[in-house]
Amino acid sequence: MNKEELLNFIHEAHHHTYAAPEEIKIKYKTTSFQSKHKDYAYKKGKFRYRDSYAGWRWPPGKETVFYDEEPVWCMSYQGKSLDNLSNEFIEGVYSFLKKALMQSSQEMPFRGPKKYSEGDFQYTFKIKGDYSYFIGRESIRYKKKEVFFQDIMGTLIKE
Numbered sequence: 001m002n003k004e005e006l007l008n009f010i011h012e013a014h015h016h017t018y019a020a021p022e023e024i025k026i027k028y029k030t031t032s033f034q035s036k037h038k039d040y041a042y043k044k045g046k047f048r049y050r051d052s053y054a055g056w057r058w059p060p061g062k063e064t065v066f067y068d069e070e071p072v073w074c075m076s077y078q079g080k081s082l083d084n085l086s087n088e089f090i091e092g093v094y095s096f097l098k099k100a101l102m103q104s105s106q107e108m109p110f111r112g113p114k115k116y117s118e119g120d121f122q123y124t125f126k127i128k129g130d131y132s133y134f135i136g137r138e139s140i141r142y143k144k145k146e147v148f149f150q151d152i153m154g155t156l157i158k159e
Helices: 003-014 022-028 087-101
Strands: 037-044 047-054 061-067 070-081 115-118 121-130 133-142 145-156
Touching: 003 037, 003 047, 003 061, 003 070, 022 037, 087 115, 087 121, 087 133, 087 145
Parallel strands: none
Antiparallel strands: 037 047, 047 061, 061 070, 070 145, 115 121, 121 133, 133 145
16 A cells, blocks of 8 residues: 555545535445444445544544555544534535535545635635644634634554
C-alpha cells in the first residue's frame, strides 16, 4: 500500500458512504457493534473502511481504514450544532455538509474542500499536517454565523 492508493481509497469510500446520495449509501450501511451508533462499511480489493458515529446534534465518530485486515489509518471527529436550532434547520445544515463533503479531492479526501458555499451557507475546512498525521476543523456558517463545527484528527497507524 502506498500513499496514493490509500488516499484514493479514502476518497472513494467517502463518496459511497455518509455523504453519498441515499441510493448509493444505503448499500453500505451496516450493523453497528456499538449501541445507538450508525455505521457504514466499504470494501475494495485489500482495503476496508468503517465509519461509526453516534448522536445527531453533537455527533462524534471515527473512521478506520484496514489493509489486508490490518488497521492502517484512522480519523476521529467531534463537534456540534448550536443548541437553539430547530430539527428542520439542522437537517438543512447536514444536507449542506454532505454536499460539501462530496467536493473533496483525491489529494485531500478527509473532509470537504477548503471553502464551499451554496446560498446562505458557507463551509470551511482548515487542516494542519498531511494524511500521515493531521488536525483540522470544519465549520458551517449560515449568513456568516457559525451554526456547526467539527474538530478532526487523523493519523497513520503504525506498530
